[in-house]
Amino acid sequence: xxxxxxxxxxxxxxxKQPVAFWCNPISGHNTLYWYLQxxxxxxxxxxxxENEEAVDDSQLPKDRFSAERLKGVDSTLKIQxxxxxxxxxxxxxxxSDTNEQYFGPGTRLTVx
Amino acid sequence: GEDVEQSLFLSVREGDSSxxxxxxxxxxxxxxxxxxxxxxxxxxxxxxxxxxxxMKQDQRLTVLLNKKDKHLSLRIADTQTGDSAxxxxxxxxxxxxxxxxxxxxxxxxxxxP
Numbered sequence: 001x002x003x004x005x006x007x008x009x010x011x012x013x014x015x016k017q018p019v020a021f022w023c024n025p026i027s028g029h030n031t032l033y034w035y036l037q038x039x040x041x042x043x044x045x046x047x048x049x050e051n052e053e054a055v056d057d058s059q060l061p062k063d064r065f066s067a068e069r070l071k072g073v074d075s076t077l078k079i080q081x082x083x084x085x086x087x088x089x090x091x092x093x094x095x096s097d098t099n100e101q102y103f104g105p106g107t108r109l110t111v112x
Numbered sequence: 113g114e115d116v117e118q119s120l121f122l123s124v125r126e127g128d129s130s131x132x133x134x135x136x137x138x139x140x141x142x143x144x145x146x147x148x149x150x151x152x153x154x155x156x157x158x159x160x161x162x163x164x165x166x167m168k169q170d171q172r173l174t175v176l177l178n179k180k181d182k183h184l185s186l187r188i189a190d191t192q193t194g195d196s197a198x199x200x201x202x203x204x205x206x207x208x209x210x211x212x213x214x215x216x217x218x219x220x221x222x223x224x225p
Contacts, residue, residue, distance in 0.1 A: 004154070040217065041218070042116075042202070042215025042216050042217050042218055043155065043200075043215050048212070056212065091155070093155075100160070101213065102157070103147075103154030103155040103156070104154050106153075106154050
């Protein structure tokens with residue numbers, strides 16, 4: 001069974017540019033999460049989807065971040081415009097049971 | 113608020129046991145987790161323990177939970193070089209935010225020969 005797939009793995013952009021990350025969860029997993037992981041820190045939840053509905057986006061900076069999960073499968077996280085402080089690893093995870101979240105390898109974003 | 117704390121580094125000799133400690137603040141936590149992260153990879157769930165348990169053992173891994181002191185530990189027996197990674201303690205609060213997981217900052221485990 002394929003794990004959580006994320007692309008791209010690495011992205012370097014200049015500040016003020018837009019960027020998008022894509023996630024394909026494990027087949028059959030209804031819940032999808034986007035996390036932000038800063039260097040030397042644990043992941044912090046940005047948004048959680050149950051199917052196509054965003055049920056927890058309280059930590060998502062809505063002035064510049066947006067996310068969607070059309071058809072309740074793949075998801076895209078966007079930042080527009082990116083700032084220097086957005087440099088981090090963006091992790092996607094999915095679960096069919098709230099006890100066990102399966103993480104993708106992440107997208108490492110560098111904003112210059 | 114919810115908080116999870118762990119020491120940043122641990123160094124052990126190959127073949128010895130590693131013990132990684134964690135404290136958390138939310139007494140209503142229902143699940144407590146240990147995740148492993150290798151360089152350039154996502155997090156891998158190692159094990160978890162339900163809050164009404166004191167201990168869970170899974171092959172080389174032993175999780176101990178002291179709910180009174182809000183202290184969680186992970187013991188890795190016969191530590192191998194492949195165990196080198198960052199280990200994250202995490203808690204899942206109870207109530208309506210049951211799916212939300214709060215992570216610690218991670219403990220970097222290094223193995224010396």
